[in-house]
Amino acid sequence: MTITSALAGKHVVVIGGTSGIGLAVARHAQAAGATVTVASRDPQRAAADLPRNVAAEQVDLTSTASIESLFARIGAFDHLVLSAGPGATGTVRDLTSAAARPFMDTKFWGYYDAVRAAADVIAKDGSITLIGGGASRKHAPGRPMMAAINAALEAFGKANAVDLAPIRVNIIAPGLVDTPAYTGLPEEIRQGMFAAYASSVPAGRAAVPEDVASAALFLMSNGYVTGTVIDVDGGVQVS
Numbered sequence: 117m118t119i120t121s122a123l124a125g126k127h128v129v130v131i132g133g134t135s136g137i138g139l140a141v142a143r144h145a146q147a148a149g150a151t152v153t154v155a156s157r158d159p160q161r162a163a164a165d166l167p168r169n170v171a172a173e174q175v176d177l178t179s180t181a182s183i184e185s186l187f188a189r190i191g192a193f194d195h196l197v198l199s200a201g202p203g204a205t206g207t208v209r210d211l212t213s214a215a216a217r218p219f220m221d222t223k224f225w226g227y228y229d230a231v232r233a234a235a236d237v238i239a240k241d242g243s244i245t246l247i248g249g250g251a252s253r254k255h256a257p258g259r260p261m262m263a264a265i266n267a268a269l270e271a272f273g274k275a276n277a278v279d280l281a282p283i284r285v286n287i288i289a290p291g292l293v294d295t296p297a298y299t300g301l302p303e304e305i306r307q308g309m310f311a312a313y314a315s316s317v318p319a320g321r322a323a324v325p326e327d328v329a330s331a332a333l334f335l336m337s338n339g340y341v342t343g344t345v346i347d348v349d350g351g352v353q354v355s
Contacts, residue, residue, distance in 0.1 A: 119334065120149055123333070124150070125151070126194040127193040127194050129154075129190060130154045130197045131177070132155075132199040133199065136199070136295035136325050137199045137247055137290070137295060137328045138200065139165060140325035140329035141197050144330065144332075152171070153171040153173060153190060154170055154172055154173070155174065156174070157176055157177075160172070177200055177201065177227075177229075177230070178218070178221050180229045193237065193238060194238065194241075194242040195245070196231075196234050196244045197244075197245045198247060200226065201265075203262050203297070204219035204261035205258050205262065206258055207257070208260055211261060220261070223265050227272070231246075231272075231285075235280055239283075241282065243336050243342075244276070244286075245287070245332050246272070246287045247328065248266040248273075250352055252266035253267070254349070266289065270289070274344075277342045284335075284342035285343065286346065288331050288348055289348070290327075290348045290349060291313070292322045292323065293324065294310060295325055313352075317350035317352045319350030
């Protein structure tokens, strides 16, 4: 079965689907014949970038009520992809627990509430894909919260592959991805960051959102993959 035939006529929900990785997932899923709903804090911000006929919903991942309302509006669907939440940088000396907690509230507890709200309305032969990050296992200075959040997501995803079966639950751990998240950096610093990453990994480049989106479509379409972490990082874990 091809990805296109597996997703044709299915309903895919992408939280964080109006930019970067999430937007690439939405575009690829629609191209494969799926009905797509994207949700973000401000869905109108990137409305011009969304493919035609993609439904846009508002959701605040820091609000349980907002998340529950989203899934009540959507109703039954087939696949969920969670791709939202900022990266937390700063050493333990730099970040107080109060400063660090909002990152966990969005990317871990927000994902937690979304999986919980989706569990009873997603198709039994459907899937949940959590976009985490390679910082879970590839450590670098100034990223203890990124490591902690993404490691927590990997454990959470694997455990739910057992608890929610036969619904499949998987995690994607990207490395450095060239997304709008970095557009606020000075161009020289941004380009230097990507060049340094490219020179340090076997693939010889940073990722683009489409690299991660193709992995997400594979996980949605392959009915025998669950409880796994897929590294989409250019080989950073072995470099």
